[in-house]
Amino acid sequence: MRRPFTAQHPLALMVAVALCASSPWNAHAGEDGRCDTDAAAEDCEDGDGAGSRSMHRGWLIGGLALLAGGAAAAGGGGGGGGDEGGADGQTGGPTGGTVPGQEGGHFGHLQTLTAAGADAIWSRNVDTHVSGNVRNDGRLQLAAGSLRVLNDGALHNHGTLSVGAQAQLVLENDADMENRGRLELNGQLLLQRDASLENVGSVFARNATITLTGESDIENLGDMQLHQTLVRMDGDTEFDNGERRRNASMTVNGGGFVLSGMAEFDNHGVVSASARW
Numbered sequence: 001m002r003r004p005f006t007a008q009h010p011l012a013l014m015v016a017v018a019l020c021a022s023s024p025w026n027a028h029a030g031e032d033g034r035c036d037t038d039a040a041a042e043d044c045e046d047g048d049g050a051g052s053r054s055m056h057r058g059w060l061i062g063g064l065a066l067l068a069g070g071a072a073a074a075g076g077g078g079g080g081g082g083d084e085g086g087a088d089g090q091t092g093g094p095t096g097g098t099v100p101g102q103e104g105g106h107f108g109h110l111q112t113l114t115a116a117g118a119d120a121i122w123s124r125n126v127d128t129h130v131s132g133n134v135r136n137d138g139r140l141q142l143a144a145g146s147l148r149v150l151n152d153g154a155l156h157n158h159g160t161l162s163v164g165a166q167a168q169l170v171l172e173n174d175a176d177m178e179n180r181g182r183l184e185l186n187g188q189l190l191l192q193r194d195a196s197l198e199n200v201g202s203v204f205a206r207n208a209t210i211t212l213t214g215e216s217d218i219e220n221l222g223d224m225q226l227h228q229t230l231v232r233m234d235g236d237t238e239f240d241n242g243e244r245r246r247n248a249s250m251t252v253n254g255g256g257f258v259l260s261g262m263a264e265f266d267n268h269g270v271v272s273a274s275a276r277w
């Protein structure tokens with residue numbers, strides 16, 4: 001049963017709520033845009049999530065006001081328990097679960113999987129969840145387990161993301177992935193329900209499996225190389241090569257595409273195929 005909320009310091013609470021309610025920064029938090037031309041791609045990327053960041057700052061200021069007001073009204077009360085805190089200032093779950101922002105944990109809005117110049121290997125057979133706008137700027141090797149982008153989450157890869165033979169990269173529901181770096185696939189890539197992958201950088205797959213279900217789609221605007229890789233498409237899925245960038249290229253050596261249902265493959269760019277690599 002949910003316990004009723006009781007404000008020990010109503011004055012601090014009213015100040016915090018007033019700050020949150022009066023903040024003008026979240027006015028455009030719901031706006032979203034897509035790049036329809038090559039020239040606007042970078043501009044679209046720079047502006048993506050700006051409203052969300054503004055809303056995040058608004059709530060952050062309100063939260064800080066609540067904490068500061070509560071501490072002042074209590075005369076600077078004692079510190080929290082020993083369970084608080086963790087890597088990068090995150091806190092563990094109420095049951096002592098994995099700290100957010102780590103392998104096997106949860107990466108939330110505006111967090112980063114690996115920083116630029118960093119090199120990390122995730123080798124545990126666990127699920128790591130992503131929601132909100134999350135970036136990868138370094139080199140991340142997923143050797144085992146799964147990296148799952150959930151619901152309306154968005155993963156922006158500007159570094160190198162490598163999915164090993166025993167690992168999975170899963171995009172679920174309305175999840176999106178934008179690859180402007182390098183995506184290496186030796187394991188499984190799953191797009192489920194209404195997920196989407198937009199490749200502006202490079203994708204290199206070898207002995208991998210790519211599966212699209214529901215109304216998922218893949219759009220290639222960069223370079224994609226599929227070696228001994230099987231692409232399975234079902235439902236109302238779509239694979240598009242070069243619709244918005246006609247010099248997009250795709251190389252298929254071995255493997256191939258298996259389409260069923262209303263699945264479609266559209267080519268507007270350059271495709272080269274051979275039986276073996």
